[in-house]
Amino acid sequence: MRFPLIGAGALAVALLVPATMLIAQDQAPAPAAPAAPAEEAPQVPLDPNAEQPEPTPEEKAAAEPRDPLQVYADLNLFGEIFDRIRNEYVDPPDEEELIRAAISGMLRSLDPHSDYLPPVDYDETRQDMSGQFGGLGIEVTQENGIVKVVSPIDETPAARAGILANDLIVALDGVSIENLSLDEAVDKMRGPIGTTIKVTVIREGVNEPLDFELTRATISMRVTRWSMEGDVAVIRLARFTEQAFVGLERSIEDIYKERNGTPPKGIILDLRNNPGGLVDQSVYVADAFLNKGSVVLTRGRSENESARYDAQPDPLDAKLADVPLVVLINGGSASASEIVAGALQDHKRATVVGTRSFGKGSVQSIISLGPDGAMRLTTARYYTPSNRSIQALGITPDIEIKQTVPEEFKGRDEIIGEAGLAGHITVDGQEETTVGSSVYVPVDKAEDNQLQYAIRLIDGEETNPAYPPKAD
Structure with a gap:
């Protein structure tokens, strides 16, 4: 944040x-x-029969199974090495830790987000x-x-x-x-x-x-906070935990209550440095501002990992239908944040302001292993409603606004994002970002260029062809 x-x-x-x-x-x-x-x-x-992106050639090739004899030969190799370590290593090793380390190494070799979660780490993740x-x-x-x-x-x-x-x-x-x-x-x-x-x-x-x-x-814990900047409501969403949608809903209720039922002049949804979280919460949050259409498409190897999540009309989006919306993102806005920003951008419901987002376009499933913890496994790629993947590329804002970074933070405020992570998943034929995007957000609102620009945009003190967004 x-x-x-x-x-x-x-x-x-x-x-x-x-x-x-x-x-x-x-x-x-x-x-x-x-x-x-x-x-x-x-x-x-969830409509599993809805239109899905076509698998890439790499995905089709990866789906072809190896000869089982080759797999068993590799497992025999693992067993041989494990036995040599147990019998010949200079100090007696902890066998349980050896196996867990091997499992973790296997998962980490897939991509930067797959891993083994020992019981303590699994409990912390659930919390x-x-x-x-x-x-x-x-x-x-x-x-x-x-x-x-x-x-x-x-x-x-x-x-x-x-x-x-x-x-x-x-x-x-x-x-x-x-x-x-x-x-x-x-x-x-x-x-x-x-x-x-x-x-x-x-x-x-x-x-x-x-x-x-x-x-x-x-x-x-509160993951949403709100304030009024004049007649403009600013809602800060820090994480997509199970409290995200409920927190957003209550923030909007409180804003209307403070204004005796009068809608704000506009809403700024601040997703900067929001690292993501639960997919369903990103769908609920986007659905708060949409009354129809897809929010996100997911595609994995198994049928139940490929789906389309749609928005539905409800009292909340009806209440907000005529309220202008600006979404703030930066280099630390990742995954679930990008799902929301991408959906609202594609549907022309919001103008996205800030700098390019992190670019994590994959979904992880946390799979319980009972008393042995859990595994975090990348099981699907996701796509915005217009079928674009942001993997290693990110969401490009409609209006790029940069912060004035203090001298002591210059050179340390930017990250390349997903494209800078070793072993990240690639998308065939898609470009990847090669430059950094800032994660700096001033503590003082008056010095926050992105926030102040968004406020002026809604107040009419700034004009830009991207605001308000126009349907094609």
């Missing part, structure tokens, strides 16, 4: 997600940012995608080595106990956290729901430290 100036984190145990889930998430070095129990999101119809954690409900940062409360989250143990913004957390269960990193402190505050922890804080104007006995509860 914002270019990191100080560390930020949020305290929040995972709700279980299905054994197999689709994610469109990247490992871009883009900064992350701090996300109400989800109501069940509307189901988007990350659910957007819910067992914790206290405190958003924190770290300044000069001290953990500082940014704000307690409403209706959480921290808020009910009376912890306030700007409180300094100095000890947990009577043990000083002075030498802990922010992540280490956050990990100590997280834990199983129903367990207790004593939090000691120092508060300005209070002479003695204050102790709070808190019981951990399920915390839903």
